[in-house]
Amino acid sequence: MIGTKNRTAADIDARAAGLGLFEKWLSLWVGAAILGGIALGNVAPRIFASLASVEYASVNLVVAVLIWAMIFPMMVAVDFGAVRRVGDKPRGLIITLVVNWLVKPFTMAALGLLFFEVIFAGLIARADAQQYIAGLILLGAAPCTAMVFVWSQLTRGDPAYTLVQVAANDLIMIVAFAPIVALLLGVTDIAVPWETLLLSVALYVVVPLAAGAFVRHRLLASHNGDESAVAAFTGRMKPLSIVGLLLTVLLLFGFQAETIVARPLLIALIAAPIVVQSYGIFFIAYGWAKAWKVPHAVAAPCALIGTSNFFELAVAVAIGLFGLGSGAALATVVGVLVEVPVMLSLVAIANRTRTRFPPA
Numbered sequence: 001m002i003g004t005k006n007r008t009a010a011d012i013d014a015r016a017a018g019l020g021l022f023e024k025w026l027s028l029w030v031g032a033a034i035l036g037g038i039a040l041g042n043v044a045p046r047i048f049a050s051l052a053s054v055e056y057a058s059v060n061l062v063v064a065v066l067i068w069a070m071i072f073p074m075m076v077a078v079d080f081g082a083v084r085r086v087g088d089k090p091r092g093l094i095i096t097l098v099v100n101w102l103v104k105p106f107t108m109a110a111l112g113l114l115f116f117e118v119i120f121a122g123l124i125a126r127a128d129a130q131q132y133i134a135g136l137i138l139l140g141a142a143p144c145t146a147m148v149f150v151w152s153q154l155t156r157g158d159p160a161y162t163l164v165q166v167a168a169n170d171l172i173m174i175v176a177f178a179p180i181v182a183l184l185l186g187v188t189d190i191a192v193p194w195e196t197l198l199l200s201v202a203l204y205v206v207v208p209l210a211a212g213a214f215v216r217h218r219l220l221a222s223h224n225g226d227e228s229a230v231a232a233f234t235g236r237m238k239p240l241s242i243v244g245l246l247l248t249v250l251l252l253f254g255f256q257a258e259t260i261v262a263r264p265l266l267i268a269l270i271a272a273p274i275v276v277q278s279y280g281i282f283f284i285a286y287g288w289a290k291a292w293k294v295p296h297a298v299a300a301p302c303a304l305i306g307t308s309n310f311f312e313l314a315v316a317v318a319i320g321l322f323g324l325g326s327g328a329a330l331a332t333v334v335g336v337l338v339e340v341p342v343m344l345s346l347v348a349i350a351n352r353t354r355t356r357f358p359p360a
Contacts (some may be wrong), residue, residue, distance in 0.1 A: 041257020
């Protein structure tokens with residue numbers, strides 16, 4: 001009986017972690033969602049404008065619900081006993097914090113200057129270039145809070161370790177975001193939008209984590225503590241996560257569809273340094289993790305956290321500092337558009353290189 005039970009649990013874990021129809025062709029579905037969002041956003045702009053207006057403190061509540069759908073399975077999988085043991089394996093956390101706070105903001109500022117004051121100097125007016133650089137700096141100083149749970153889930157990351165990494169970044173962000181931005185922008189009166197920061201943390205971490213903990217407790221209680229019940233539940237929820245991701249992509253591109261069609265070259269120019277930064281930061285963190293022999297379930301999320309951005313915070317600060325129609329605000333929005341396709345390509349790289357890392 002014990003052997004049968006163990007095989008059943010292993011089979012369930014394998015199915016939960018494996019690639020289904022959606023995951024195998026995820027790049028195709030995301031591409032369709034991007035094209036669909038651009039097309040629908042231009043055909044029915046009023047519908048997307050209405051959806052975009054359902055927000056509070058720069059946090060879109062429709063997107064928030066979809067993000068809940070994406071991250072809920074990982075929250076159910078969080079083992080709080082494992083959270084307490086994260087301190088025994090600090091290397092992944094050290095990599096995340098060093099890359100996010102001592103490398104990423106400054107490389108983003110350097111790339112902004114390189115692209116907009118040197119490479120694109122003849123294509124963009126200097127005043128506009130300064131605005132785009134400011135937007136890039138705001139993106140670089142705001143590591144991700146919500147979507148990283150999605151990327152971690154897609155790379156079979158350690159849920160408990162990912163949670164601790166996100167929590168540590170959020171705590172540092174409270175005290176470090178404004179000084180770093182002030183230093184890089186040369187602006188002394190940075191007003192941190194506390195409503196946006198705290199609401200995002202509550203919506204994307206606290207609420208889904210509490211709901212996931214409750215569901216996990218009920219599953220274990222009703223199955224005599226058998227972890228395979230949790231694995232089976234998260235496996236059944238996985239398609240919902242992918243649907244949430246695709247709908248989020250469709251909405252994000254739909255919200256900016258008219259801008260994308262009207263100014264495609266400008267969008268591409270702003271996207272260029274963001275793409276270079278994303279791949280550069282990922283390989284710095286991922287390579288460091290490999291050199292330190294960090295297990296893949298920790299290495300992949302720690303590299304992806306630094307690559308992804310807390311775009312709600314960046315957009316809110318850009319609007320507060322420079323105005324809704326500013327180049328800085330546009331740059332932060334382009335960051336949103338670039339993030340999903342770039343991050344999915346990095347997820348694919350992480351999954352293909354899994355065997356080069358030590359097991360958990």
